[in-house]
Amino acid sequence: MFQLLYYLIFIPTLLYGLYFGLTGLFIFREAKVKIGKHKPKNKIAILVASRNEETVIGKLVDSLLKQNYPRSLYEVYVIPNNCTDNTDQAARDAGASIIECKHKVSSKGEVLKHVFDVLLKKDYDAFIVFDADNIVHPNFLSRMNDALCEGYEVAQGFRDSKNPNDNWISGGYSLFYWGQNIFFSKARMSMNGSASINGTGFMVKRTVLEQYGFNPSTMTEDIEFTAQCALNGKQIVFVEDAITYDEQPFNFKVSWKQRKRWSIGTYQCLVKYSWKLFKASIKKRSLACFDMSLFFLAPVCQVIGMVLLGILLVYNWIGIRLNDLFAFMFAYRYVFFVLSYFLSVGIAIFVVKYNKKEVKNSLTGIMTFPFFLITWIPINIVCLYTKKVKWDPIKHTRDISIDNITTGKI
Numbered sequence: 001m002f003q004l005l006y007y008l009i010f011i012p013t014l015l016y017g018l019y020f021g022l023t024g025l026f027i028f029r030e031a032k033v034k035i036g037k038h039k040p041k042n043k044i045a046i047l048v049a050s051r052n053e054e055t056v057i058g059k060l061v062d063s064l065l066k067q068n069y070p071r072s073l074y075e076v077y078v079i080p081n082n083c084t085d086n087t088d089q090a091a092r093d094a095g096a097s098i099i100e101c102k103h104k105v106s107s108k109g110e111v112l113k114h115v116f117d118v119l120l121k122k123d124y125d126a127f128i129v130f131d132a133d134n135i136v137h138p139n140f141l142s143r144m145n146d147a148l149c150e151g152y153e154v155a156q157g158f159r160d161s162k163n164p165n166d167n168w169i170s171g172g173y174s175l176f177y178w179g180q181n182i183f184f185s186k187a188r189m190s191m192n193g194s195a196s197i198n199g200t201g202f203m204v205k206r207t208v209l210e211q212y213g214f215n216p217s218t219m220t221e222d223i224e225f226t227a228q229c230a231l232n233g234k235q236i237v238f239v240e241d242a243i244t245y246d247e248q249p250f251n252f253k254v255s256w257k258q259r260k261r262w263s264i265g266t267y268q269c270l271v272k273y274s275w276k277l278f279k280a281s282i283k284k285r286s287l288a289c290f291d292m293s294l295f296f297l298a299p300v301c302q303v304i305g306m307v308l309l310g311i312l313l314v315y316n317w318i319g320i321r322l323n324d325l326f327a328f329m330f331a332y333r334y335v336f337f338v339l340s341y342f343l344s345v346g347i348a349i350f351v352v353k354y355n356k357k358e359v360k361n362s363l364t365g366i367m368t369f370p371f372f373l374i375t376w377i378p379i380n381i382v383c384l385y386t387k388k389v390k391w392d393p394i395k396h397t398r399d400i401s402i403d404n405i406t407t408g409k410i
Contacts, residue, residue: 006315006322009308014326016301019294024183026190027354033189033237038149042125044074044141044203049111051082053132054090056247056396060134061094063402069141078132079115081105082393087132107391109214109221116214124206130244131200133396135162135405137243144203147239153208154234156185157201157242162400164362166250171365172372173248173255179351185238194229194288195236196295197222201244208234218272219389220265223295227273230288231280245405247398252375254394259376261391263299263383270296299380306377344370 046064050057057078064076078091081101088098099118105111112129119127126148130136140157147155158181164174177198185195199222204214212232216224229236249255274293281290312330315322322328329336348369352362359366 003320003322006308006311006327007324009304009311010324010326013301013304013308016294016297020183023191023291024187026187027182029190031186031189032192035143035146035150035152035237035239038146040070040073040142040145042073042145042148043123044069044144045119045122045124045127046074046076047112047115047119047127047129048076048078048091048096048132049108049115049129050078050080050087050091050132051393052085052087053396054085054087055399056133057087057091057096058094059399059401060130060132060136061091061096063135063138064130065095066138066402067136067141068138069145074141077115077119079111081111107216107219107221109216109218109224112221113214113216116209120206120209126203126205127209128203129200131246133162133247133394133398134200135245135400135402136201137241137245137405138402140201140242140244143239143242147203147237147242148205150237152235152237153205154197154229154236155203155239155242156195156197156236157203157244158238158240159198159201160243160245162245162247162405163250163398164248164357164365166248168364168368168372169252169255170248170250171362172369174362175348175351175365175369176372177246178355178357179347181238181240182351182354186240188287188291189238191287193235193291194226195238196292197226197229197236200246201242202236218265218268219261219391220269223266223292224269224273227269227277227292227296230277230286230292231273233284233286235288245400245402247396247400249394256375256379258394259379260383260386261389263376263380264386264389266296266299267383270300299376299383302377303380303384306381341370344373 048060061076076096077099078096079099079101080088092098099115101111101114128144144155159177161174163170165171188195212228218224226236249258274296277289277293280286281293312327316331345366348366349359352359352366
């Protein structure tokens with residue numbers, strides 16, 4: 001009976017991990033999705049929802065106005081909301097257009113819904129969303145134009161970091177995003193699947209919004225929109241060389257609040273979408289729907305993993321014997337935890353090298369990456385019992401220009 005209880009938990013957890021582990025290996029296969037070069041054609045609106053971002057908004061706008069794309073074919077719109085600083089004026093001074101958000105909004109998704117409603121009345125072919133703390137590679141718009149010309153209606157760029165080497169927290173975030181870029185989004189391009197919208201640096205064609213609208217109801221509008229795209233059969237293409245540099249938190253309290261919001265949003269999406277996605281994955285034979293139905297289970301599976309470790313500790317203490325390799329290794333606890341640590345470090349090193357970063361510059365993040373992941377466990381546990389979360393602003397201070405990035409002078 002005790003063994004049955006363990007294996008009822010262990011086998012689904014193992015299969016879950018194996019699925020994402022094995023699909024991640026598709027990065028070693030040639031991508032089925034390829035995006036060629038095309039002449040500038042599409043008229044694009046760039047949207048930046050901004051809340052108390054006067055310190056960094058100017059550098060983002062500057063990087064957007066330096067795009068290798070005809071200036072007549074795009075416009076930069078900043079949408080200040082809930083601001084108590086001079087974000088509005090800083091954005092105007094940098095050269096952006098302003099869309100006022102006069103009514104009360106309680107999430108980024110609500111801000112985007114408002115601005116889409118305004119700009120769909122104009123003649124834009126597509127919309128690209130950034131966060132105010134970003135800076136953007138000069139070829140971003142041209143590569144998104146290429147994706148549009150190839151017939152793709154939704155696209156996600158590569159999410160890089162402005163400050164990967166500040167401390168262990170910013171390093172952990174950077175490794176997390178670098179890993180997600182390759183093991184999920186890039187791997188899906190080799191599987192002819194669909195990438196995931198990743199918060200910033202994503203593009204959506206106007207026809208998608210006209211047909212389906214943009215109506216997020218959770219705290220994580222990015223993965224919710226990914227689920228909606230999967231259900232509606234809209235492939236999200238990963239444009240690896242359309243790069244956004246994002247400022248990562250380096251304060252643990254700020255990181256806790258941000259990841260708590262993410263976890264609650266993921267739980268909300270789990271309840272709202274997972275069963276719909278799973279049914280659609282069978283009915284439509286949709287890899288994208290299956291992926292997202294499992295993706296939303298990630299916080300739950302992490303908590304279950306901790307329960308599993310607790311069961312193993314008790315079973316070892318009272319002498320219940322289990323017959324799988326995982327339990328056998330766990331019996332040698334110090335060896336098990338040391339091997340787990342170095343496995344995580346090894347994966348982190350691979351992610352850094354695969355993304356053509358310098359290992360020596362990322363050592364702090366690499367060596368502490370396992371601890372960064374562990375800090376997600378209490379967040380996910382707390383969020384199981386938290387129904388609502390406040391949309392708190394995240395203070396951004398790294399006033400880095402695109403020239404700093406391209407010349408390596410950070």
